[in-house]
Amino acid sequence: MSVTDGLDVYVVGGAVRDELLGLPQGDRDWVVVGASPQEMIRRGFQPVGDDFPVFLHPQTKEEYALARTERKAGRGYKGFTFHTGPDVTLEEDLKRRDLTINAMARRSDGTLVDPLRGRDDLERRVFRHASDAFTEDPVRILRLARFAARFTDFALAGDTLQLCRDMVSSGEVDALVPERVWKEMSRGLMNEKPSRMFAVLQDTNALAVVMPQLEWNPEVARATDLSAARILSLPSRYGVALSQTREHAALSTHLKVPAECADYARLTQVLSERLDMLPLPPSPTQQAHLLSRAQYVLETLEVTDSLRKPARFRDLLGVVLCTRHSAAENLQAEITRVESWTEVLDCYLQVDAGAVARQTEGGANRIKEAVRAARLDAIAACLGKIAPG
Incomplete structure (x- = not known):
């Protein structure tokens, strides 16, 4: 029984x-x-x-x-x-x-x-509120936005859109706690077309309330959907979504996002600013140019903690590539930049710090300087190989 x-x-x-x-x-x-x-x-x-x-x-x-x-x-x-x-x-x-x-x-x-008559709305591909009680729970706006990212051919019913706007104007959405906003946002980012989630939040006027620091525009929307199409991880997609948000640290704190996601948002902007350093342009003083660029590249690898987390650095290269993909005429140039950074990373990782330490006399500071110098030399040698003829 x-x-x-x-x-x-x-x-x-x-x-x-x-x-x-x-x-x-x-x-x-x-x-x-x-x-x-x-x-x-x-x-x-x-x-x-x-x-x-x-x-x-x-x-x-x-x-x-x-x-x-x-x-x-x-x-x-x-x-x-x-x-x-x-x-x-x-x-x-x-x-x-x-x-x-x-x-x-x-x-x-x-x-x-x-x-x-939910089946009728399924056939019509319409999101419609079940009753006026919808207005009593602001989480429903977040869920609606997340559903839009998953069911990409559904449209929002006009009266439901108005109800959502009324909820925002009445202050009902102000009561949403950051943890719940992040829960729905993170799920929406992992759906097929996450830009639709932000579009619904924007259309309902809720975006400025729940993510006040976010800078959202069509370019970021395209890049975020591309990150989904490439099946990137949640931290990577979050980094793409915040790629033009100047107050990314404040937004990550406001939403109480996991530390890994906050790091990806921060480092995406760091790497995006530095990506154009490679490959090297032709230079009449090639050797001096190599050493100058090698120093800057080494600092980039250090600030992104790529020695301990090389997989994350490679992820970040993919994130930045997504943010630049919309300029199709420059796509091959961007791919070349990513490939150059990948080559440099491999050279950087191949330096045997233990061997350098054994060959270096002096204390810990002297060994640290020698290891860093060896890594700088390895990067410079790598840059020499990938520099244009």
Whole structure:
């Protein structure tokens, strides 16, 4: 006998939406109608969650939530009280969800329950709010923006756009905490077309509120989508998205992003400013020119900590290349620059610091100077090989 026998259970939300779109289904969420917390516990479900009753299935560990309604009781996305009595219907539960395409359910016999005509909006490729309760939770603007980055052929319904703008003008979006903004932003960056996330936030007037320092324009948008097309990592995509943001450190602090992402944003701009140092242009005083450039290149490798993190340096080269890709006529020149920096990095890494130390007399400072001089010589030699004839 199954622990769900006799329960009125439905698969809800994203799993139903993705099934209808012919997409792979991720985790399934379930709603239970007409049951109490005591009944769920008696059947072996494990209670989780503090705000409202959610339970883990004892075998599958999938989440089963009791059908609920909610009432706005304060400002922001935490200002709600919930009611989860056995009298709450499935339709009432679905109506409180964010979008019509997420407000569908499947019965155990496969019947689709779609009181808000979400399937029609799927076919029309439209994002539409499920009810006016959408305005009570500012996180829904972030989720909407993230969905736009994933479902790239969907458009935002006009009345839903206006609701979002009203939420911004009323100050409701001011209550969003940075951690939640980053959670949705990071997920949106990893979708197919992240520029659409920023476009929705911009169209709803929310972008200036949740990411006040971000400098966003069509060039950055194209570069960010290119970083997704190249399947770059989250820190790399974040670095691209902030590539023209002068106050990138302030924004990273504001959003409380992981340290790795903040580093990529900072170092992307450092390397972008220095990338043009290679390859060397022709020079009548080639040797002096090589030594001057070698010193600058060495400083770049040091400031980016490429000795300890060479893989990150190579990632950063890819990030900078994305930011410059829009100028198609110069693409080959940019690729050549990246290749030159990669060659120099390899020469830099090949210096045997241990061998230099063994051959150097004196204390630690003397050894450190000798190792650095050996690396400088290696870089200069490498530059001589890749310099134009």
